[in-house]
Structure formats: C-alpha cells, structure tokens
Amino acid sequence: MPGSVDNAARRDPGAELARRAARRIGEYLTTHPGVDQDTIQGELAGVDALVVPREATVLLAKILLLLAQGEGVNVMPDSAELTTQQAADFLNVSRPYLIKLLESDKIPYHQDPLPSSRHPPADQVP
Numbered sequence: 001m002p003g004s005v006d007n008a009a010r011r012d013p014g015a016e017l018a019r020r021a022a023r024r025i026g027e028y029l030t031t032h033p034g035v036d037q038d039t040i041q042g043e044l045a046g047v048d049a050l051v052v053p054r055e056a057t058v059l060l061a062k063i064l065l066l067l068a069q070g071e072g073v074n075v076m077p078d079s080a081e082l083t084t085q086q087a088a089d090f091l092n093v094s095r096p097y098l099i100k101l102l103e104s105d106k107i108p109y110h111q112d113p114l115p116s117s118r119h120p121p122a123d124q125v126p
Contacts, residue, residue: 014067015067015068015069015070016068018064018065018067018068019064019065019068021064022061022064022065022068025057025060025061025064026061028057029057029058029061035054036053036054037051037052037053037054038051038052038053038054038056038057039051040052040057059075063075076122077122078121078122078123079121079122079123080121080122081110081120081121081122082120082121082122082125084098084099084102084118084120087107087120087125090125091125099118102118102120107120107124107125108120108121108124109121109124
C-alpha cells in the first residue's frame with residue numbers, strides 16, 4: 001500500500017535509511033555495469049571519497065537490504081573455521097546431530113590435536 005511503513009521500519013529507525021541507501025547503490029550498480037571499482041562519497045563528505053572494489057559495493061547493497069528488512073547480518077570470511085556449536089547454530093541443528101554429520105564425512109572438518117575439538121570450515125557448512 002502506498003505510503004505505508006512496514007514493521008521493520010517501525011522497529012528500527014535505521015531501516016528506512018538502509019532501504020534508501022540500498023536503493024541508491026542498486027541504481028548505481030545497474031547504471032554502471034562492468035566497473036572494477038566504485039567511488040563512494042558521503043552526502044556531507046565534501047571532496048573525501050572512499051574507493052572500494054565492486055565486490056564490496058555489491059556486498060554493502062545486500063547488507064543494507066537485509067538491514068532494511070529488519071534482519072541481522074554477520075560477515076565471515078570463507079577461510080574461517082567454526083566451532084561445532086557455531087556450525088550447529090548456523091544449521092539450526094543440535095550439536096550432537098552436527099557431530100554425527102561430521103563423523104559420517106557429510107561435512108568436512110579439521111581435527112585439532114585434542115580429540116574432542118573439530119572445526120568445520122565456514123565455506124563447507126551447507
């Protein structure tokens with residue numbers, strides 16, 4: 001409905017700001033395809049600008065869209081290793097069930113010298 005505000009915007013005053021920024025970045029990405037880097041300039045930044053790789057601009061747009069919807073965001077490098085509890089939480093399963101998946105080789109993991117210490121790589125957790 002035109003002029004209506006969704007629940008996320010009512011709960012978080014930053015949601016509307018995130019929505020506007022995501023829309024502006026989305027428009028920029030659409031009108032400037034094939035660019036390797038982007039210049040981001042704040043509304044009150046004067047001549048100072050931040051030059052970032054295109055991948056960072058795309059990631060920022062995705063983060064802003066999620067924030068606008070009232071979602072939380074976590075950023076983790078692909079090379080990160082998770083604890084079994086973190087991996088279980090991410091998959092929304094119990095830790096014992098995750099350990100069964102690890103032991104049946106359904107998810108690769110790194111075994112520390114301690115027998116009870118398993119660390120699945122973040123990019124291998126489905």
